[in-house]
Amino acid sequence: MFLEASKVLRHPRCANCHPDGDVPLQAMEAVPHEPPVTRGPADRGVVGMECTSCHQDRNLENARVPGAPNWHLAPREMAWVGKSPRFICEQMKDPRRNGGKSLAQIVHHNAHDELVAWGWLPGHGREPAPGTQAQFGELVAAWVETGAECPDEGAQP
Amino acid sequence: MTGPLVIARRSFLRGLNLAVGGLTLGFSFSARAQKAPVPSGSQALDATAPGLNPNVFLHVAPDGLVTIVCHRSEMGQGIRSSLPVLIADELGAQMARVKIRQADGDVVYGDQNTDGSNSIRGFYEDLRRVGATARMMLIEAAAARWKVRADECVAKDHLVTHRPTKRRLGFGALAVEAARRKIPEPKTVVLRPRSELTSLTANMPLLDGPAYVTGQAMFGADVRLPGMLTVVIARPPVVGGTIVRFDAADALAVPGVVKVVEMPQPKVPWHFQPWGGLAVVAENTWAAMRGRAALHITWAAGPNGAYDSEVFKAALSKAVSVPGLVARKVGDAEAALKSAARTVEAEYHVPHLPHLPMEPPVAVARMTSDLCEVWAPTQNPQAAQKEVARALGVPLEKVRVHVTFLGGAFGRKAKADFCSEAAVLAKMLGVPVRMQFTREDDLRHDYVNTVSTNRLTAGLDPSGRVVALRYRTAFPSIQSLFGDPATPEPEDLQQGVLDLAFAVPNLTAEIGVATAHTRIGWLRSVYNIFQGFSIGSFVDELAHERKADPRDVWLELIGPPRKLSLSDLGVKELKNYGQPLELHPVDAGRLRNVIDRVTRAARWDERGRDGRFLGLAAHRSFLSYVAAIVSMIKRPDGKLVVDEVWVALDAGIIVNAERVRAQMEGSVIFGMSLALYGGITMKNGAIEQENFRDGGRIVRMGEAPRKTWVDLMESDAAPGGVGEPGVPPIAPAIANAVFALTGQRVRELPLIKAMGRQRV
């Protein structure tokens, strides 16, 4: 079940802001963010180049700048880029690496968070994450309800 | 131009060489200027003001204030800080008591086309004469008052001093009397020795610095007129395209949108006509931009609708694979190639390049019953005046063009299209109009630098010496903008091919046929960009082929120091950037010197051993000589970066060294941008780039060299250009440094195409 959910998690719309480094990625090719930005001390950029220096609470169609409330980078310990579904699964269950969330909070976050929601409404011709946020929320909920098991290392959707 | 752009009218001045109140100076810039019609009410200094006003450039007031007119456009080259200094220095004025005024477009000033790196090199003597004339009149006035000989008096520090008696009089105190003196004959005007031009050689302060850093400098988009509306235009994506049908209902529904009007359709040849399309008129820029986004337009692409840059690249390659029109011939290159021990051949491709001034084109226009006024960041206000008059169908004197600060230009703002668009709209709408290009418009409706392919073939004798060079080049000509889109002319090879100072005994240069399918224009250093890239890369390739030091190969190819005649060059004529060869020879010695200087500055002989990988290139353009060395390093993440750059410039006499250094530093960044990222691509006739992304990407702070070293050669030679000559050697120096570092030879720009998006 987690493998199905990992199709969303590892989609560039979601994974681009969960980089395994200090630079967010962009586009389906997952290239480094241009203009060049860096994570900064609080995952919100550095002075002069903060995420919200440019990104607003919603997409800007004229300017092509994507936006959603609380736009920021996932912390380093939540890196998904280049990680296996099993690694991401273990990470998501680990309160030290998931922002101190319980599994119930994980379900709620995935199903209702406004920044997560952007993945399905990315604007300006960008390819959305697979399915809908509701479907994704149900999938994560079902995964938790069935014991939150993680796939084997090497297992791919 | 802080504050309103108001220059008092000098309505009675009718032209050059006419004695107006006995004060007009007897010199002229050009015959052309005298022939052209003079608008009544030309914009100039107020000649009715008391004081000395010997010509349209200079006024000395009774309070001592010296006002100097800058007739060239300020676009970042610092001309307002440099050019008036020529006049002030000859005059003997203190710069602190000099005020600069920006000239409107007016033939009384002679040529105002701020282009071709021409402001200093074109006016060095003439403007000094302006100052010297006024100095002589002030000195004569003082001598008359003191009843002494004029040659016993000197003008310095805003004072005339009688040397034997140490008596002094200020310029202000002499201004009115000086104005009554006869203006000296031009041939009697004596220029100061260079040693007395103290301000010129010192580091001059940046005159407009305070205005720039406080936001007070008035650029084109900053002009505000009462009742003004803002316009954003939807232009045909393909040059020559037309509107089939449109629906403006959604656009008109956007709050703030006032009107949607059709623009006149341009005709071939394009010149600087408006581009056609639909104009959205609104109360503010945001409404105009949103209104345009809401337009529904069906376009017909027209004859250029099939233009595709990848397909065209193949056509250019074909054009240089066959003999072309011979534009330069020394010896017999074909025979020498046949008998050569071996040959080296390489093909280079440089795509269309964008201008991308930080300020997109913009103009404000106001039309009244008897006058159209335009405020614009134009490089060429007289051309704008002509173009606007043509577009409106009114006589030249019914158009007045005021020059604002230019937020970058690089050749783009020498084209008057944006001025005529604004003027046409002001006439149609009956209210003042600000016509604003968006950044997307700037890219999609640019007069792009042309696209080129060069094939260079060298024949080597058994010792490796180059005995033959065949230089084939194909590119659509700028002339296509004004006439035939397809005929190459030898003149098109003036930049960097006909004046290539090589001592190869058998050398030909040929032009292939290439047809223009878009509006081609000139971009900072123009054809020299790709000619410099080709030859600068090819010399490096030859050196590698011969396992020789690239510097030694450069010097061998250039040969001994000498001035090359037309027959040495193998050409019938050389336009030589509008200057005679006697004054500005093709000087192999000067090209050698800059190479020598730059290799010494960069410690060329230590390269490799000390972990640095260097690339060298040199080029003559706009009558100046530049050599550049780029040091390239590979960062731990694998990214290649330019670490340090050295530039040696011989531009003859240097005016305002500090601004010249700034131009060289800027040229390095400009050259890096076009080398690394610059590349306009065409698909279905339209430009694909639309903002500072992809092919519209330019170098950012973190990519700028850690250090740029500029070496200015001291020289007494006539001044050459400065704004452009720094650009051509940068791209080949980078490509050669990449080769030194990685072993990968890149023959096509932008480098990012071959190196991968993440590696450069």
Place this chain on the structure above:
Amino acid sequence: MSISLRINGEERLLDVDPEMPLLWVLRDVLGLTGTKYGCGAALCGACTVHLEGQVVRSCVTPVRRAQGKSVTTIEGLSPDGSHPLQRAWVEQGVPQCGFCQAGQLMTAAALLKEHPVPTDAQIDQSMAGNLCRCGTYCRIRDAIKKVSGGGR
């Protein structure tokens, strides 16, 4: 809809489209033309201003975001051009065409407020959003370092 905000210390009540980018409010409504339009897509930084002291690209910032907040533009960086960065910019001859420099200065001012003695890497990272086509980058770095008193 009316928006109230403080611009360069002055309270303003504006009747504007709340989605209008702050840039056009500044330039077209208030006549504060020191802040420049360069790209409209947060790519060039010519429109940089401070919103509650934070760097924002005003070309993409809807004016509603500034409701009840404080905006500083180049006109308000100092009353008379005496901010140490403005002085250094003139002394070092930084500007060429000058068009991008208001944005460069606003970003540099925010940088120095947070890092009074920035490293080269900090300068490069913070200034990465401000393009200069004339190529004044090296002088900008030098001027920032001059003000910070070294910065290595």
